[in-house]
Amino acid sequence: MGEGRRDRTGAIGAWLFGAAGPVEPRTIAGALGLAEEAPGLQRLREAEPLQLDRVERLHAAAQRAFERRTGEAVCRALEAAVRAGIREASAGPAGRPPGAGTGAGTGAGTAAGTGTGRLRAEADGAAQRLAADAALAGGRGLNTGLAFGIVLSPVVLVLALFAGRFLPPLFHGAIGCPEELVLMDSLVCFAGGAMGAVFSVIIRLRDAYQLIRPAPGGSEPADVPADPVQLARMMRQEGWYRVVVGWFLASSLFLLINGGILTVLTPPAAPEDMCGPVPLSAAGHQALIKAWFFWGGIGFLAGLNERWAYGLVRRGGEPRPADPPAA
Incomplete structure (x- = not known):
């Protein structure tokens, strides 16, 4: 009975005042269980430096989201996109060695079904969901x-x-x-x-x-x-x-x-x-x-x-x- 009342009180508090985010948000590497110097992550950083930096900022902002489920959903989507990008960067494009940089501008022209294309698409979606979450927080x-x-x-x-x-x-x-x-x-x-x-x-x-x-x-x-x-x-x-x-x-x-x-x-x-x-x-x-x-x-x-x-x-x-x- 007491635990249920505390859970309801916590849910009402989260609805009114927002979910309590972590004091120090996890990095994208930590969420994936990788070191910052992991080879796959470094290759993706060389291939898509601007997109990966944007994903890392959005991933940190998602952990401060007003609604917990919104933050968790955005984090999962960004982590899945980075994981797919690491796999593609490790495999390397056809005719190019693994880790060869594709440049920041090349990611914009990549097909949406590839790992780098998914990285950009998920970042755009995360930015929109976080903007809506901030609007919800302000209105509430x-x-x-x-x-x-x-x-x-x-x-x-x-x-x-x-x-x-x-x-x-x-x-x-x-x-x-x-x-x-x-x-x-x-x-x-x-x-x-x-x-x-x-x-x-x-x-x-x-x-x-x-x-x-x-x-x-x-x-x-x-x-x-x-x-x-x-x-x-x-x-x-x-x-x-x-x-x-x-x-x-x-x-x-x-x-x-x-x-x-x-x-x-x-x-x-x-x-x-x-x-x-x-x-x-x-x-x-x-x-x-x-x-x-x-x-x-x-x-x-x-x-x-x-x-x-x-x-x-x-x-x-x-x-x-x-x-x-x-x-």
């Missing part, structure tokens, strides 16, 4: 971060309500009906900021796949993607960070608008009979609903479009023009 990490931010949002809202309700009596104070209305409006704006931030990330997911491409002039070759586990970690942080940014932008706009500092947008007036002794009228209910939609929309736009929110915040921080002198 981003979704995990957004989910964490979404789950955290109601927790923060409940804590804010709890603080507004129970903290003032601890300091011999009380929160009245108008203050409760302002608190509720601020929390509606706060929640709208989280929703806008999540929606903003979702509509921009088409640009997230550019993260798997190495930066120009970087140390990684073009066909070896970034470390997928590190990419997933970065995208997790980016996911919940965007939700937090939505919170702060929405809260900042609420303070600026409700405090009268930013006069571009005018909040709807509170219902006149909101805090009266009689029940709230139909017009009061409509005014209350309108205020909720207003603050929720402000928060949503703040989280959705950071540039718009930053522009409003800057305008709110500008000094207000002086009133004209009275005649």
Whole structure:
């Protein structure tokens, strides 16, 4: 029972955070049980130096793959291709002695059924599978971060309500009906900021796949993607960070608008009979609903479009023009 639970926990952890790769990846020679100076491997290196170097880089990257089965499948395919290339290099082409170099360019024109042709074909396939694995790692990490931010949002809202309700009596104070209305409006704006931030990330997911491409002039070759586990970690942080940014932008706009500092947008007036002794009228209910939609929309736009929110915040921080002198 305990081992099964640990296995399930490990499987869930691998699904969320990626498979733990070896600290020191095995070389292609070690995976084949050969020494680095093995004659067959040396002949293949002389015949196809560029392709073998590319295969070795991809083999090392496959051992850091986000999904274990993807890394294992890529490693097996590359090892089989190298083994076939060693056999052909040891046999030698017709009319040429074993070990005679065919040159780096000759491998491009070799038939796909030969060992060297298979080496290149398997390297191309490995590069594509590792790129897809890195894209999967980035997408899964981003979704995990957004989910964490979404789950955290109601927790923060409940804590804010709890603080507004129970903290003032601890300091011999009380929160009245108008203050409760302002608190509720601020929390509606706060929640709208989280929703806008999540929606903003979702509509921009088409640009997230550019993260798997190495930066120009970087140390990684073009066909070896970034470390997928590190990419997933970065995208997790980016996911919940965007939700937090939505919170702060929405809260900042609420303070600026409700405090009268930013006069571009005018909040709807509170219902006149909101805090009266009689029940709230139909017009009061409509005014209350309108205020909720207003603050929720402000928060949503703040989280959705950071540039718009930053522009409003800057305008709110500008000094207000002086009133004209009275005649």
